[in-house]
Amino acid sequence: MRKLSYFILSGLLLAGMISCNNGSKGDKKKGALGSNAAEKVYVAPGEYDEYYAFVSGGFSGQLSVYGLPSGRLFKVIPVFSQDAEKAWGYNEETKPMLNTSHGFIPWDDSHHPDISQTNGVVDGRWVFINGNNTPRIAKIDLTTFETTEIIEIPNSAGNHSSSFVTENTEYVVAGTRFSVPIPQRDISIKEYKGNFKGTLSFISVDPEDGGMDLKFQIMMPGFDYDLAHPGRGASHGWFFFSTYNTEEASTLMEVNSSQNDKDFIAAVNWKKAEEYIKQGKGKMMPAKYAHNVYDEKTHMATSTMKDQVLMLDASELPELVYLLPTPKSPHGCDVDPTGEYIVGNGKLSANLTVHSFTKMLAAIEAEKFEGDAYGIPILSFEDVLAGVVEQAGLGPLHTEFDGKGNGYTTFFISSEVVKWKVGTWEVIDRAPCYYSVGHLMIPGGNSREPFGDYVLAMNKITKDRYLPTGPEVTQSAQLYDIRGDKMELLLDFPTVGEPHYAAGIRADIVMKNSKKIFKLEENEHPYAITNEGETKVTRNGNEVHIYMSTIRSHFNPDNIEGVKVGDKVYFHVTNLEQDYDVPHGISMIGANTSELLIMPGQTETFVWEPKQVGVWPFYCTDFCSALHQEMQGYVRVSPASSSIELSWSLGED
Amino acid sequence: MKILINALLILLSVALVSCGNSEEKKEEKQLKIGSKEKVETKKEPQKDLAITSTIDLNNKGVGPIKDLELPATIDNEMATRGEAVFKTKCTACHKPLKKFIGPPPVGILEKRSPAWIMNMILNPEEMVQKDPIARQLLIDHNGSPMANQSLTETEAREILEYFRTLKKEEE
Numbered sequence: 001m002r003k004l005s006y007f008i009l010s011g012l013l014l015a016g017m018i019s020c021n022n023g024s025k026g027d028k029k030k031g032a033l034g035s036n037a038a039e040k041v042y043v044a045p046g047e048y049d050e051y052y053a054f055v056s057g058g059f060s061g062q063l064s065v066y067g068l069p070s071g072r073l074f075k076v077i078p079v080f081s082q083d084a085e086k087a088w089g090y091n092e093e094t095k096p097m098l099n100t101s102h103g104f105i106p107w108d109d110s111h112h113p114d115i116s117q118t119n120g121v122v123d124g125r126w127v128f129i130n131g132n133n134t135p136r137i138a139k140i141d142l143t144t145f146e147t148t149e150i151i152e153i154p155n156s157a158g159n160h161s162s163s164f165v166t167e168n169t170e171y172v173v174a175g176t177r178f179s180v181p182i183p184q185r186d187i188s189i190k191e192y193k194g195n196f197k198g199t200l201s202f203i204s205v206d207p208e209d210g211g212m213d214l215k216f217q218i219m220m221p222g223f224d225y226d227l228a229h230p231g232r233g234a235s236h237g238w239f240f241f242s243t244y245n246t247e248e249a250s251t252l253m254e255v256n257s258s259q260n261d262k263d264f265i266a267a268v269n270w271k272k273a274e275e276y277i278k279q280g281k282g283k284m285m286p287a288k289y290a291h292n293v294y295d296e297k298t299h300m301a302t303s304t305m306k307d308q309v310l311m312l313d314a315s316e317l318p319e320l321v322y323l324l325p326t327p328k329s330p331h332g333c334d335v336d337p338t339g340e341y342i343v344g345n346g347k348l349s350a351n352l353t354v355h356s357f358t359k360m361l362a363a364i365e366a367e368k369f370e371g372d373a374y375g376i377p378i379l380s381f382e383d384v385l386a387g388v389v390e391q392a393g394l395g396p397l398h399t400e401f402d403g404k405g406n407g408y409t410t411f412f413i414s415s416e417v418v419k420w421k422v423g424t425w426e427v428i429d430r431a432p433c434y435y436s437v438g439h440l441m442i443p444g445g446n447s448r449e450p451f452g453d454y455v456l457a458m459n460k461i462t463k464d465r466y467l468p469t470g471p472e473v474t475q476s477a478q479l480y481d482i483r484g485d486k487m488e489l490l491l492d493f494p495t496v497g498e499p500h501y502a503a504g505i506r507a508d509i510v511m512k513n514s515k516k517i518f519k520l521e522e523n524e525h526p527y528a529i530t531n532e533g534e535t536k537v538t539r540n541g542n543e544v545h546i547y548m549s550t551i552r553s554h555f556n557p558d559n560i561e562g563v564k565v566g567d568k569v570y571f572h573v574t575n576l577e578q579d580y581d582v583p584h585g586i587s588m589i590g591a592n593t594s595e596l597l598i599m600p601g602q603t604e605t606f607v608w609e610p611k612q613v614g615v616w617p618f619y620c621t622d623f624c625s626a627l628h629q630e631m632q633g634y635v636r637v638s639p640a641s642s643s644i645e646l647s648w649s650l651g652e653d
Numbered sequence: 654m655k656i657l658i659n660a661l662l663i664l665l666s667v668a669l670v671s672c673g674n675s676e677e678k679k680e681e682k683q684l685k686i687g688s689k690e691k692v693e694t695k696k697e698p699q700k701d702l703a704i705t706s707t708i709d710l711n712n713k714g715v716g717p718i719k720d721l722e723l724p725a726t727i728d729n730e731m732a733t734r735g736e737a738v739f740k741t742k743c744t745a746c747h748k749p750l751k752k753f754i755g756p757p758p759v760g761i762l763e764k765r766s767p768a769w770i771m772n773m774i775l776n777p778e779e780m781v782q783k784d785p786i787a788r789q790l791l792i793d794h795n796g797s798p799m800a801n802q803s804l805t806e807t808e809a810r811e812i813l814e815y816f817r818t819l820k821k822e823e824e
Contacts, residue, residue: 517803520741531741551745552800554754576745578802626796652754 019441037490040481043070048511051443051504053456054113054127054140055477057081058498063107063129063140068443068454068504069479071493079138079147080131083592088147091596092570092605093525094294097304100134100152101288108403109133112163112227112501116205119165124509126210128163128172135159136273137174137203139210141296143515148294151212154287154309155182155199160242161228164446165205167613171270172212173230174201175241178246179222183286192250199311201573202270214283214289216273216310218320220266221374222248224257227332227398232448233339235357238269240342241334246373253323257329258348262381264323265333265344267360272293272320273312281317282310297524299603321374322364325381326353332439333396334339336407336422338449341386342555345396345409352409354425356386358584387425387536392418397438398501400445402452402482410437410457417457417480419487431480431487436460442482443504451506455480458499464494475499516580518601525603527572532556537648544569544646549583550598551576552625554650555618558633562646565610565639570619571596574603585621588635595621610637679777704785707793708764715783716772717806723767727817735808735815742802743812749819756790759819768815774809777801 043049049067057064061081065074082098089098089106098104108131115122128142135153142145153159153174161175179196181187187195198220204213224245231238246263249256276282287309294301314321326344330353334343342360344353363383370380379586393411400408406428409418415436419429439458443451462476474494481488520530529535529547535556538545544567549556555573563569575584577600587595591608598604610616620631638644661681676743684713690764739749746754761770765786773787776798780787804812 328806532739532745549745552798554745556745576742577800578742578804579800582800625798 004126026086026088037481037488041069041071041479041491043067043072049507051451051454051505052507052510053441053443053502054115055456055458055495055502056109056110056113056129056474056500057496058500059109059129060497061110062496063110063113063127064496065145066477066493067507068456069481069490070490071477071479073496075145076496077140077145077147079129079140080110080136080150082594085597087594087596087604087606090594090606092607093300093603096301097147097150097292097294099152099292099303100290101305102134105134107133108136110138110497110500111160113503114164114172114446115503115505115638116169116210117165117167118169118446120236121158122444122447122503122505122509122592123169123503124513126169126205127503128165128175129563130159130162132159132177133146135162135174135176137163137172137212139172139205139212141210142510143513144296145514146294148296149210149212150290150292151203151214152289152291153201153214154289155180155197155217156201157310157548161200163223164228164230164239164328166230166239166270167232167236167448168492169207171202171204171215173228173239174203174432175199175225177224177226179224180365189250193248194222194224196248196250198223198225200225200228200239200266200268211293212291214306214309216277216312216374218268218273219313219315219430220310220321221246221315221376223263225266226330229333229335229342230445231335231339231357232337235335235339235342237269238357239268239270240333240335241266241268242327242330242344243323244331260324262327263329263376265326265330265342265355266376267322267324267342268314268319272317276312276317276320277310282312284308285311295524297516299518299523299525299527299528319364321376322360323376323378324355324360324384325370325378326355327351332396334399334401336401337403337450339448341422342400343407343409345398347395347397347412349396350391350394352389352392352399352425354386354388355384356430359386360384372627383619387423389418389425389427390422392420392427398440400440400442400455401450402442402455403444403450404452408440408442408455408482408536410440412438412460417455417487419482429486431489433457433459433478434465434476434492435463437478439499439501441502441504443506448501451504453481453483454504455482456502458495458502460498477502488540516600517578520574520576520578520601521600523574523603525572525574527570527605528574528603530574531576532650535648535650537562539645540647542567544616546571546648548573549576550574550586552582552584553620553627553631555586555620555631555633556650557648558636558650560646561636561638562644563610563635563637564642565613565637567610569608569610570605571608572603572605573598575600577601584624584625584631586603586618587621589616597622609633612635613639679727704789707786707789709769709786710764710766712769712786713766714769714772714776714785714787715779716776718768718771718775721767721771723762723813723817728814729818731811731814732818733815735811735813736818738804738808739812739815742804742808746797746800750822755794755799758816761816770808770813770816771806773799773810774802774804775806 002526051068053066078088135156139149158177160177179198182197224241245257315509328346328348330344331347332345342355369377393414395413479491575598596604
């Protein structure tokens with residue numbers, strides 16, 4: 001008996017110890033005061049995240065919305081690519097949003113989101129993002145989380161050093177990566193030098209309604225313009241662009257554009273540009289580009305083709321642009337919260353170069369120039385240098401700031417984030433990334449007042465970090481806590497497409513403005529109906545227009561006869577609901593387009609061209625109520641020669 | 654030996670206590686399964702929602718309107734405004750004089766209190782959960798939910814005035 005109880009007891013004891021083992025092991029790693037990473041990213045069911053993160057969708061062309069610190073995905077906002085889920089670019093209302101001077105384009109490569117600012121701090125009104133391939137800038141309205149404006153950028157190719165806002169959102173700025181013949185013409189590629197040019201575009205943003213207008217472009221030498229950031233505080237009024245390929249090569253770029261020891265950061269005085277424009281020194285030049293605007297009242301987009309742009313030539317206008325020599329093909333060009341320091345992340349270098357705005361102004365004042373490029377003064381490297389973060393890692397790409405005197409730089413080749421001290425330039429801490437980190441983001445990072453709690457690293461390669469999904473594995477972001485002395489990796493989470501940069505903001509600034517419904521009485525869509533009494537079907541030749549309503553849980557009308565083969569049938573569907581989170585969907589068998597997803601109070605349209613005689617059903621695609629499965633209807637399609645008149649009904653009235 | 658066992662017992666209890674929190678919770682949960690202890694009564698006592706009649710002029714419903722007394726005479730201007738709102742926001746499911754998706758509003762004031770009607774318009778989700786009549790109506794109407802059309806109290810009051818003007822059709 002004694003032996004037995006001894007056995008049982010020791011067995012129990014062992015079990016007790018083992019069951020506690022995992023916890024204590026984890027704690028040991030971080031020391032007694034270290035908290036649990038899981039706890040720090042856990043947002044309990046029903047509770048909200050502290051930050052919104054707007055993460056670029058890269059080659060998906062979209063913008064995804066995540067919560068931080070949880071890494072939960074809330075929405076993928078369609079921007080430059082068609083999205084069948086939300087009918088973006090499929091329904092008649094939003095097709096014009098994807099119009100360009102090259103015609104309708106269903107895709108782009110979205111890159112750098114930036115949040116609008118007032119007085120140098122993020123205000124949460126809009127997010128801007130650039131389409132890289134067919135140069136465009138989009139604006140997303142943060143009351144609806146929908147893209148409401150897209151403007152094409154002429155004289156640009158590879159719209160990469162975009163889209164960054166000045167500190168009162170006076171401008172959203174876009175720079176060309178590739179230089180091209182301006183104006184475009186049929187010349188030999190070998191004639192690159194001197195004939196190919198780059199442009200930097202300044203798009204004004206109306207402080208009231210956010211309306212964008214391409215105010216002016218600055219003609220620059222034929223370099224590649226890689227990234228950019230605005231000045232702030234004392235340097236407000238300036239904009240900084242990193243350049244590479246100052247060799248002006250056009251072939252075997254990996255060798256030929258890496259010859260020079262130093263390329264430049266171009267410092268652009270946009271206040272000076274405004275003065276020149278007032279003096280009439282700009283020149284109007286022909287340029288074809290589309291300007292697409294979505295109207296929240298009509299629920300429709302219109303596309304307008306513009307035909308000219310105001311051009312300022314940096315080679316001809318003194319004091320407009322200065323060149324700051326910066327080692328080894330700088331990629332990221334970042335400005336600290338005070339506006340004093342401009343960081344060149346020389347991607348082929350191990351060092352980070354930091355320029356001083358004050359020193360730059362002094363050198364300009366003293367007219368200490370080392371030479372010029374196409375008439376643009378080159379300052380001396382030593383004169384503008386504030387400091388160097390020495391040998392911090394391999395392949396520096398991007399830097400953000402925490403607002404507490406520290407910079408955080410990603411190193412692509414050595415896969416790490418390195419924390420360094422602004423002013424002393426000493427490395428304080430480093431944290432590995434898994435793997436090949438590109439951009440990083442601190443919420444509010446591109447402003448005078450970063451929030452400084454977290455840094456989000458966005459990785460190009462994930463290899464073994466997730467369950468494999470065939471040859472293509474997920475793209476990924478990693479969240480680090482930067483509140484303490486040491487960076488602490490908290491979370492990996494997958495992203496949509498390749499995340500080229502992100503923008504973050506405290507949730508409470510944005511969420512209070514989020515719209516819940518569109519008011520029916522404000523609906524000015526030409527085919528909208530405001531109540532079921534207005535539903536009807538009309539014919540104009542072979543065009544049939546159905547003015548349809550939807551509400552839980554029926555369509556009105558739900559029986560339609562008199563449609564013929566060869567007709568073009570427009571379903572204009574108004575959602576009569578006025579309650580939060582009650583969208584309805586609709587689709588028709590054989591329609592060569594996507595479903596509609598219609599928000600409360602909104603009208604959307606899809607086209608159906610029936611090809612076969614018969615009776616064809618449509619139904620609600622978004623589970624809306626207990627009677628969702630009853631939400632369906634029929635259209636009778638008769639032969640083209642039929643004389644059956646249009647008729648429509650709901651119920652037995 | 655006894656000493657050893659005692660020592661082991663102490664160790665065991667320490668081990669158990671050290672991970673005690675989660676264990677205790679588990680045990681509590683386990684105990685609850687199948688038991689009909691008082692835990693349930695901590696919540697508001699479940700009202701019996703089964704009813705025999707949907708006519709009740711004393712029931713004021715659940716929502717922002719605690720009580721509402723109507724003046725003796727009908728305000729026709731207010732009723733006209735109410736008719737316009739009703740037409741836009743309600744007719745997808747309610748016809749004034751006939752049952753459609755939902756019940757007709759004609760004669761509603763003979764069956765329900767003014768406050769109940771207002772609360773049904775302004776607060777339908779909670780009404781369906783907590784008010785026995787609203788719940789019965791949902792069942793009677795095939796599970797079609799009364800939609801919250803985000804009306805203001807003023808609009809709901811105008812609609813109520815419009816309801817007062819409705820007269821049954823001559824049979």
